[in-house]
Amino acid sequence: MKRFSRAWFSLAIGATLISLAQAAHTQTPRPLALMPLPSSLTLQGGEFEIPSDLTIALASTDSERLRNAVMRFQKRLADKLGHPLTSHIITASAGTIILDIASDGEAVQGPDENESYKLTVTASSIAIHAPTTVGAIHALETLFQLVQPVNGTYSIPQVNIDDSPRFPWRGLMIDCGRHFEPIAVLKRNIDAMGAVKLNVFHWHLTEDQGFRIESKLFPKLTGKGSDGLFYTQDEARELVRYARARGIRVVPEFEMPGHSTAWLYAYPELASGTTPTGIRREFGVSDTAIDPTREATYHFIEQFLREMTTIFPDEYVHIGGDETPAPDWKTKPRIQAFMRAHHLRDNAALQAYFNQRVLAILTSLHRRMMGWDEILTPQLPKDVVVQSWRGIASLDAGARQGYSGVLSAPYYLDGMKPAEVHYLADPIPADTQLTAAEQKLILGGEVAMWGEHLNQHTIDSRIWPRTAAIAERFWSPQNVRDIPDMYRRLEIVSVELESLGTQHLTSEDAGLRDILRAEDISALRVFASAFEPVSFSERYQQQHTDQLTPLTTFVDAIRPDPPIRFHLELATQTFLGHPGSNDSQTSAARDQLQSFFTSVAASIPTVELEAENAPRLQPLKMRIEQLRALTSIGQQAIASLSSGTAAPSGWKQQSLARIADAQKPSAMVRCLFLPQLTDLVNAVQ
């Protein structure tokens, strides 16, 4: 939706980026580590050397939010440099860093907030111009990412950046219903969201498995429905402030009429028929549903939502609305009578009636309604927003009918897919059939982090760094699609995010230590590098988990799409280009592959011994055996390909059979190198 500047086209491909820098000025050629990439960037050559005494001048707007953002920047900068930094924030038009910000922005940030900024770095100063504080916050994040080492010291390249987001709605949903996440976890994730310019934290607060937000009007919601694991109103308000300080909106979700066991256990009078006897521990779709036929239901919802608007100022309220089979609606005479009286011919029609009533309540509370695909029914007014978990066809169908939409289906993190798969999925693909007007209705996208298999230790590695790549999809121009360059930058951003507070890298070590109950996990760490978690649904097939299932097994410790996976892919393709060659590229690729297979193979005897004393490694016994065979096949394939000698008769068939065997489900993890190994084996004569 935004125009790309000319400068952009030279930036879009990583390799070109370096040569651009080299062409413009031979002094300090180095690739940048920005993510998301700005819509326009021109390197001017040379560096801005960071002085130990900074004067930060607020040239126009001087708000508390802006000052706090500047102070956070200062602190992070000093931490990155590792030495003290004296700095002064003054109201003036000149300084080391000048922030010329036209206004603090809307009192309540919405999708229309102007988030653009201009950032100019010269040899002597840094200038940020933005229409709002939110733009300034984004500019400071870009500036922080520009601070990179050159010749043993940190500096900032001289640069002109003119940046604004492609989509106004760039969200991350975290499901805190199925498993509760402490506030500290949400705060560190909001920090990370800010670092990659996401702007909507969609807070999934209620589920069959738990009601997580305090209601003073209806205290049993958490009193009975949460196991004591919920956010107080003060905590929620503080989180809203925390997010706003980082340019992030908080859209709360209260699931209705389905996914409502916790509501109905607390207040059985709201139930359609079957009343729950406790919080639901099982996952999956529940039969319980709020009764849409009683006036008391709407009175309750009106009071509840009114109370929630005192906590959540955002214009949008998400009512869920998905997965409501509600068999009671089909069988209860009272409900059937109501449906006949109101000419509602099926459950979908009854749910549409319910939605209309809730919409009227929200409208009276000056809120707009948002819901999952299912809320989209013919009578629905056009000012609701549909979040699509069904996919782009469903999203586009909504847009053609005039509904605003947010795409979520391709951004389900529990699919455990590689970042590149999410990255290439576009809310408005290049070949979209939507008209320009319809495209305007696609507000953006939302990453969905469902909570069945999450706890506070594992959540970060499921969200990060993959979500940073998706954040680029939502912010940067449509043609930014260079996978190797994305992965190159993602590795740097990943570490920067941990510096900011997430634990997606260290949590793997912590998980492995917890399993081994020993500090030294060097062998297990190498062994683990050969595996990824399987997807949510594959896991669910292998182990029928519920809310009380411990999440402390090997699959919980390891990460989806670790960097090694893409490195192996690159090395395999490079090596297979000229497997017999000894040119430097091929040799490096061969070394990488050999080193991987050799070191994983070397870890096996130790891990095997350790498994004897680590009960939670016992289910991996079959994987250990497979890995022994597979690493050996890898080494043999490289040897054959390098020397150009044919494999013994039957080897290829046997090897492919071994690979096929390793693809069968076991221990809820998959060997991450099977596609590359298959390519190698197939290439052998």
Added chain:
Amino acid sequence: MKRFSRAWFSLAIGATLISLAQAAHTQTPRPLALMPLPSSLTLQGGEFEIPSDLTIALASTDSERLRNAVMRFQKRLADKLGHPLTSHIITASAGTIILDIASDGEAVQGPDENESYKLTVTASSIAIHAPTTVGAIHALETLFQLVQPVNGTYSIPQVNIDDSPRFPWRGLMIDCGRHFEPIAVLKRNIDAMGAVKLNVFHWHLTEDQGFRIESKLFPKLTGKGSDGLFYTQDEARELVRYARARGIRVVPEFEMPGHSTAWLYAYPELASGTTPTGIRREFGVSDTAIDPTREATYHFIEQFLREMTTIFPDEYVHIGGDETPAPDWKTKPRIQAFMRAHHLRDNAALQAYFNQRVLAILTSLHRRMMGWDEILTPQLPKDVVVQSWRGIASLDAGARQGYSGVLSAPYYLDGMKPAEVHYLADPIPADTQLTAAEQKLILGGEVAMWGEHLNQHTIDSRIWPRTAAIAERFWSPQNVRDIPDMYRRLEIVSVELESLGTQHLTSEDAGLRDILRAEDISALRVFASAFEPVSFSERYQQQHTDQLTPLTTFVDAIRPDPPIRFHLELATQTFLGHPGSNDSQTSAARDQLQSFFTSVAASIPTVELEAENAPRLQPLKMRIEQLRALTSIGQQAIASLSSGTAAPSGWKQQSLARIADAQKPSAMVRCLFLPQLTDLVNAVQ
């Protein structure tokens, strides 16, 4: 103070522990991993196999606190096993685990709380008997530590334990004044305290550098004195509840009359003369002091402390009282006149007057006063408790005068000493000269974690696992002093503590990644294993830090007393016993030493390259050079000693000179293997 049972003596030495198990029953010999060791333990042979369905019977007391403790135990047990565990808590006298608890204990836990328990594990059931819920909480921690892998599955050895603490006051002080620590950090540290049976969290809440507890009566205390970094009253109350649930008291400290810059910046009318113009950023002793001569001062303190008693129910309130040079008291005519009028001949006398007034206030609030050594002045009533930072002589002197005392001097973690040094320091050493009555006045000890060089990322590795060893000193019989066995158990407990939530192990990796700004830190990790942080005072000499100094350098990432240090010490002594021998012990020791020197040496070229691009590694250049030489000396020494050949002429002298050179201050870290290397070099012919 407690009697040791006969069983104890066979347990006190690790090696004997194993042979005890072997002698009694040949079935499953294995060393236990308890810390602190119980005062009496008898292994019965055989195992209790943990069923997947547990019935936990509350036979007498059935309190919310007890139920919560049992539920936490259940959850942790399932997490440890890694598979679902069905469990039911019932009120009955029979079950898989029976808790027969006489009472919930005192409404406010004090030093007199009965913390003893008996734990009996047979083949078919587990019984816990304790006079209070606090005893039951300790018993559950012991039981959890007993869950260890045998033959690929977790089980619990059949055992009789009769346990109670040697000292009633077993504390950890955390300074949250100089650097603020978020509540989540305190909670995870309180969890860890509970795991090793510490029972007093001493919360150092005010400092020159920050006032950290909200006062609604005097809002400027945090409004001006905290940079916005403080605990709300709700948060503090919640922390008190959290600690009580784990059998831990919370003793708050409000420093007066010195260390009070934050108070006086907020309320200058309390100042003796010089009024601060801001929060003090520098560390060290400040000249500012509360004015002890004005009635308004006592009115303020009375109101403030009254408010604090609504948050902190503990019988004790710590008033600090240390380091108050207060030059204003010597120069201000008004103060001098007051001193003459009240016959107070010097600053010490004036401070004693102040303490008496504060004591009267505390007494009226039904609280007892605690303070650092300096409060101990002749007129002080005997019901105050003195915390000794000056050492055991000062502590004993207090006891001889009839004062109760708590020892802290040998437990200053910022000295960065090995665990064994703290471990051997005893509040009542075997050769104490105190009478039995005087010994009763020694309530115990407190670990002190001062905050100059701490932040939320580094604090855990300064506290843990060393504090677990000190906790054993405070709990277990006096003659439990086996260093190798302590270290053996400490390595296991260390990992268990991380599983419980501390980050002392993973924080090193996170810190190194933050420095390198790269995910792969394998070389730097090995390199770092050769170093420890220098002590607080050595660091302060090399870098005059203040509150705003970034704590993101190499010294902040690495840990004091990592396991490798003691392993090297053991290996060196073993190897030097028979350096030319090829018996299995000597060979293993030789291999360990060689492997250490070889792998550290191998890491150097990579780290050297990485340092070029990691500005925060630049100060380590000299250390890199030294390590190259030192590892080579180590390898040469092992070779000479193994082959029995003499070193070339001058080699020894040159090598010792290199070692001496490496002992000079640089980069705020020390090579941790220099004592062992010196021994090796000296042993060469």
